[in-house]
Amino acid sequence: xxxxxxxxxxxxxxxxxxxxxxxxxxxxxxxxxxxxxxxxxxxxxxxxxxxxxxxxxxxxxxxxxxxxxxxxxxxxxxxxxxxxxxxxxxxxxxxxxxxxxxxxxxxxxxxxxxxxxxxxxxxxxxxxxxxxxxxxxxxxxxxxxxxxxxxxxxxxxxxxxxxxxxxxxxxxxxxxxxxxxxxxxxxxxxxxxxxxxxxxxxxxxxxxxxxxxxxxxxxxxxxxxxxxxxxxxxxxxxxxxxxxxxxxxxxxxxxxxxxxxxxxxxxxxxxxxxx
Amino acid sequence: xxxxxxxxxxxxxxxxxxxxxxxxxxxxxxxxxxxxxxxxxxxxxxxxxxxxxxxxxxxxxxxxxxxxxxxxxxxxxxxxxxxxxxxxxxxxxxxxxxxxxxxxxxxxxxxxxxxxxxxxxxxxxxxxxxxxxxxxxxxxxxxxxxxxxxxxxxxxxxxxxxxxxxxxxxxxxxxxxxxxxxxxxxxxxxxxxxxxxxxxxxxxxxxxxxxxxxxxxxxxxxxxxxxxxxxxxxxxxxxxxxxxxxxxxxxxxxx
Numbered sequence: 001x002x003x004x005x006x007x008x009x010x011x012x013x014x015x016x017x018x019x020x021x022x023x024x025x026x027x028x029x030x031x032x033x034x035x036x037x038x039x040x041x042x043x044x045x046x047x048x049x050x051x052x053x054x055x056x057x058x059x060x061x062x063x064x065x066x067x068x069x070x071x072x073x074x075x076x077x078x079x080x081x082x083x084x085x086x087x088x089x090x091x092x093x094x095x096x097x098x099x100x101x102x103x104x105x106x107x108x109x110x111x112x113x114x115x116x117x118x119x120x121x122x123x124x125x126x127x128x129x130x131x132x133x134x135x136x137x138x139x140x141x142x143x144x145x146x147x148x149x150x151x152x153x154x155x156x157x158x159x160x161x162x163x164x165x166x167x168x169x170x171x172x173x174x175x176x177x178x179x180x181x182x183x184x185x186x187x188x189x190x191x192x193x194x195x196x197x198x199x200x201x202x203x204x205x206x207x208x209x210x211x212x213x214x215x216x217x218x219x220x221x222x223x224x225x226x227x228x229x230x231x232x233x234x235x236x237x238x239x240x241x242x243x244x245x246x247x248x249x250x251x252x253x254x255x256x257x258x259x260x261x262x263x264x265x266x267x268x269x270x271x272x273x274x275x
Numbered sequence: 276x277x278x279x280x281x282x283x284x285x286x287x288x289x290x291x292x293x294x295x296x297x298x299x300x301x302x303x304x305x306x307x308x309x310x311x312x313x314x315x316x317x318x319x320x321x322x323x324x325x326x327x328x329x330x331x332x333x334x335x336x337x338x339x340x341x342x343x344x345x346x347x348x349x350x351x352x353x354x355x356x357x358x359x360x361x362x363x364x365x366x367x368x369x370x371x372x373x374x375x376x377x378x379x380x381x382x383x384x385x386x387x388x389x390x391x392x393x394x395x396x397x398x399x400x401x402x403x404x405x406x407x408x409x410x411x412x413x414x415x416x417x418x419x420x421x422x423x424x425x426x427x428x429x430x431x432x433x434x435x436x437x438x439x440x441x442x443x444x445x446x447x448x449x450x451x452x453x454x455x456x457x458x459x460x461x462x463x464x465x466x467x468x469x470x471x472x473x474x475x476x477x478x479x480x481x482x483x484x485x486x487x488x489x490x491x492x493x494x495x496x497x498x499x500x501x502x503x504x505x506x507x508x509x510x511x512x513x514x515x516x517x518x519x520x521x522x523x524x525x526x527x528x529x530x
Contacts, residue, residue, distance in 0.1 A: 025351065028344035032403040039398055039408070048398045077295035084292050132510055136389075136477045137490065144494055145318050150299050224389045228480055241393050257385050273284055
């Protein structure tokens with residue numbers, strides 16, 4: 001008869017790790033003033049209750065619906081225009097940054113020489129800088145520079161997304177089979193035609209699918225950027241929240257959810273069609 | 276026919292792009308032409324000399340610690356709630372609870388952190404507490420869904436073996452399912468933590484504490500030098516968290 005063993009051999013290290021994690025996180029509780037109980041205090045519960053009870057029915061008078069429609073269109077337009085500007089910057093930058101079009105690498109079986117690495121550094125650095133500042137920070141800066149409204153949102157999306165798209169495009173160029181491009185380069189074709197005939201046919205589907213995915217993200221981002229005054233749905237949500245107009249907040253959140261869902265469906269359709 | 280649809284899709288895309296520029300009536304000419312660009316360059320130049328005085332650095336350090344704590348605790352709370360919600364969402368307690376849990380997870384996930392933060396600031400007042408709760412709410416939705424999928428895909432045999440040997444439900448879960456699942460759970464949590472440190476540093480824009488609040492106030496007061504220090508601190512924080520989570524991933528998430 002087998003005897004059951006109640007020991008767990010891994011108890012000690014697990015306990016130690018847990019204690020360590022708690023010791024590290026303990027000061028965090030003070031720093032973040034964490035207190036979920038405040039949500040359930042009578043005062044804030046009443047406030048919240050009043051606000052949320054106004055959610056139903058969502059605001060639906062014609063004037064407000066017209067405003068909502070305009071805001072939604074603006075959000076969509078900000079995302080699309082921002083993506084277009086981002087592409088204008090990202091495509092040349094990715095061509096400059098990608099190692100796939102290096103003449104040196106083509107004649108050395110894909111290994112990069114010192115110069116081909118160093119000359120690409122500044123472009124790569126620029127792309128890192130552009131994407132590591134969050135888009136909402138750019139939006140905040142541009143709202144100060146060019147004033148409230150959708151222009152700030154468009155510029156913010158253009159800057160952050162050009163960084164992301166440029167980096168990912170460059171990586172996609174490097175991830176496809178390099179031999180056609182190398183053969184073309186060594187046969188004396190220009191870099192651009194090596195790109196068009198050696199790399200683009202392989203990479204096209206992935207490029208389109210990533211771009212469409214980013215467009216979907218841009219819609220979400222443009223809603224969020226409205227909170228710092230960059231126009232569109234977000235700005236209206238922020239305004240209604242400040243006026244404690246629960247009904248308006250509810251219908252705008254609904255509009256946002258529908259918009260995100262539609263963008264999701266459309267992007268699925270486009271990816272299915274164009275790739 | 277297929278070609279026709281593709282061509283019309285491309286034409287529709289072009290129309291959408293042109294339509295959005297027309298709708299926004301973006302006047303890039305006036306934005307960058309006749310002195311506009313010079314103004315922007317002058318504005319940008321004021322960020323080039325960050326304020327490195329000891330006093331401001333201390334304030335920024337405090338803000339950074341606050342942001343770090345917000346992101347860490349928000350993620351931890353989300354891991355706990357996410358796991359609690361993932362068990363019913365993976366269908367462990369029957370289908371009524373499963374669909375209810377899925378609905379809740381979708382609702383939590385669909386609303387962005389910043390909107391949650393605006394709501395929690397209303398409910399819990401200004402400060403990092405609101406930010407932590409907002410992060411926890413949105414991230415529970417995301418992690419709950421990921422955890423539920425991981426639970427559904429986990430191999431059932433180890434847990435079944437323990438049950439057949441007479442082990443309880445709980446010990447079957449703890450010693451049969453969890454060890455297989457744990458690297459994946461940790462990987463998802465670390466990934467969300469990296470995301471949350473970025474979000475935590477901007478949640479302050481709606482008053483939820485941390486570096487974002489400092490950036491918002493300094494920019495509103497036109498103190499570009501101070502704001503520039505805050506932005507640098509944000510970048511450093513993000514890079515540090517990325518490095519740390521990479522380290523943890525290599526140590527604990529063996530592929």
